Amino acid sequence: MSDPQFVLAARVQAALAAAFGPSYADSDPVIRPSQFADLQANVALPLAKKLQAERGEKQNPRAVAQEIVDHLEVSDLVANVEISGPGFINLTLSDAWIAGEAQGVLADARLGVPRSGAPQRVVVEYSSPNVAKEMHVGHLRTTIVGDSIARILDFLGHDVIRDNHVGDWGTPFGMLIEHLLDVGVDAAERDDSSVSDLTAFYQAARAKFDSEPAFAGRARRRVVALQAGDAETMRLWQILVDVSTRYFNTVYERLGVTLTDADIKGESFYNDALAPTVAELEAKGIAVVSEGALCAFPPGFTGREGEPLPVIIRKSDGGYNYSTTDLATIRYRVDTEDVQRMIYVVGAPQALHFQMVFAVSRMAGWLGDEVRAEHAQIGNVLGVDGKILRTRAGGTVKLAELLDEAVERAGRAYDEHARDDTIDGAERADIVEKVGIGAVKYADLSVSRDSEYIFDLDRMTSFKGNTGPYLQYATVRIRSIFRKGGVSPDDALGPILVAHEAERALALRLLTFGTVLEQAAETAEPHRLANYVFELAQDYTTFFENCPVLKAPDETTKQSRLALCAATLRTLSTGLDLLGVPTPERM
């Protein structure tokens, strides 16, 4: 790890041990980025307090800082150390060290990012659309954010299990199957719009269920047959699942989401595990009957009147619900998949549900210190009225329409800005698709996942400032230099030198890529990576404006700048790839 923050942390800790004794060796040296130097070590201020108690007399933090500096051995990487303010130790890195570490990033296939020393098996549950329902903008965030989390964990060497917990089971399937019979199974097989238009199909089934008692009766009997595993019913159910899966896959393919059919473990997958799960909870004394339903009462959860709040595990009619499925899922992941971490990339409204399910799982011994489960909350997407967008509300923006609109706007922007007249129609279409999709994806990835926002097409398809296209444009400009110079990025080997302030800032930024990825993985927050990539692109454009590459004053400088371009290009491309934002070669 070449991040100077970590290199210096070890050095300062060594100085603390040398100055104050071995018991100080693992103190937090409080290294932080600084506006007065590259980094500052702030450990002297809290330490003065601690030493005061130990030495029995008042300690001046500046004097403590001086003691640390006296024992600090950093001459190989730090050019200047000075104590300022109440006791800050300002550390200015040497240009040679930065250049050398940047050279190391360039030479490393993994850009200086180590694989995790403690790899985990991690389930990332995301997307999770419902069968026979069209995906809307609300699904977009969970799908995009979850996919980026999975990509980042993958890159860091974790064993990632992508899990698409599709809603493919439950009472609605009675009416859906009966409606399928009315429309005709052959309509599904030839992908007729009466079935493939999922919204219309669902609404037609719902309308009949609500208005035709005979149909509703058939639907209810069909639910029973489905849960009993009736062969003909299962066949019809499978047809519905297949139609929807085909539709999901078209969306995933267009979005560049890495989910495949093999990642689908829908609610139906756990059907046979429900009864044994419930039996185990009963055997452990966790589940008790209350008001006719089998419930668990995890401590600390209370309802409106202060009464204990239940997790309903088996309804009074004997059926199971989604809590049961989620409990069976956790049990399966622990017993069968042997995972250490579960990340639920699911909407914020389900926070209480997951808290309670996790609490019950801890009571059952499925979750604990060795196996963690966390709800990576996705903030609500709100309509212009400030209310949460819902499928049943009608009039919500469909995903496909949003993407079409984004690509159309990208086309207009392209026609306005593009200046490469060697690009033909086919490549233009490819570029415009990547810009439009990239803009939408980056818009969702660049803000904290748990904050809600009002759905705004202009926000998602903006191509100026901190946007996907800005980042794509940065990579395109780098590639353009190599194309114009007749050099391949792979052949730009340096050595990297750091002279101009913009070169220095860019090289320094390259060194912190790995730290950012680790933080993004730890917190399951891809926006940290998005922010980094944007900062890197900004550093690059500043470099680009100030430091001519092909017209560099001398050959050594040119080779160094080409190498900086190459390292930046690969870091940007890798970062964007981990976000799932596509990068065209030209635009």
Place this chain on the structure above:
RNA sequence: GUCUCCGUAGCGCAGUGGACAGCGCGCCGGAUUACGAAUCCGGAGAUCGCAGGUUCGAAUCCUGCCGGAGACGCCA
């Protein structure tokens, strides 16, 4: 009533307990016959919702309030 998230410049958002709170959009003023201006440089713009507390130090941690969104027994 319990719980979750949010409140930072006109708007949209970042911000590891560290010095003077940043970025984007918008606004004002500059830069281009190009290593690609979907860019860059400069400027104006802030009581970090309010009040306490902890701390050498708080946008950040704790408590309470105010405001917004959401969840809360047999849908998922």
